[in-house]
Amino acid sequence: MATELIGQRMTSQRKLLLEIIRDAGGHLDADELFQKAKGRDPRISLSTIYRNLNLLKELDLVAERHFVEDHHHYELKDTAEHHHLVCRSCGEVFEFNSPLTPKMTKDVEETSQFQITDIEINMQGYCPNCPRDMHQESSI
Amino acid sequence: MATELIGQRMTSQRKLLLEIIRDAGGHLDADELFQKAKGRDPRISLSTIYRNLNLLKELDLVAERHFVEDHHHYELKDTAEHHHLVCRSCGEVFEFNSPLTPKMTKDVEETSQFQITDIEINMQGYCPNCPRDMHQESSI
């Protein structure tokens, strides 16, 4: 576990949150994390969840995902790079990793002259179990 | 102009909002649109902006972008498909379009068995005018 990497105080709340994120296997939002944490430490507060999520983001231990929603989802960052595909109907999240990503990044770096630090690719669609909307054409 | 495509009543507020989005050339958020609209119709309300943005999204006339922020940005959808690169320092938005995107989409469709309807690619980095953070390695 990466718990030793934190350069600040290792509080019980911090340890707990990291454990929960690790065990959940990704894509939980702040409130889901809070509910799980309360199950093990009923006195924990939602502010503590948010404060520690921000810390874990800065330490690069946790990634914040911005799906097409008004709140965010979190997952451990130590896993291999990957991107996300979310079902518009049931919400299932599929992870993928494409060898084209580094090429695209390099291309964009060259044409834009930006130094790129991060990519987030979010696709939406209908999973094999969900009824497709026949009037919705692929916009790609 | 696509104003005739709307299947509902063509109110002055709707026409105004669409004009502002078209003329602005993209990437404005709801409040920026509201401010510009107020300049031309001082009685317009922010609710009207949001209600019409939602309508224009449904009609596929406007795209909502989810940069790494807690609010959204809007742009006309009738332009060619493209994606975004935002400077972490000054906020400049660079648009790009990669021929690799359709390939990647096809790949993901095959391995996932999803029917993909939308892709959003958001990159972050440092633009040519902004000081780079030397400790920040490309995570790609």
Added chain:
DNA sequence: GTATTTATTGCGAATGCTTTGCATAAGCAA
């Protein structure tokens, strides 16, 4: 082990963005 220091917590209140309820206004079809 105890004291000291100071980061962190819990709580409540505040903030920022977006949606909603409702009475009034204004499109639109006849």
Added chain:
DNA sequence: TTGCTTATGCAAAGCATTCGCAATAAATAC
């Protein structure tokens, strides 16, 4: 023009996230 109904403005509510502050508890020094 009338009448039906959608859309608007306004104020209030709803969510997600952050902040202020007094109390708590890690870490460190004795």
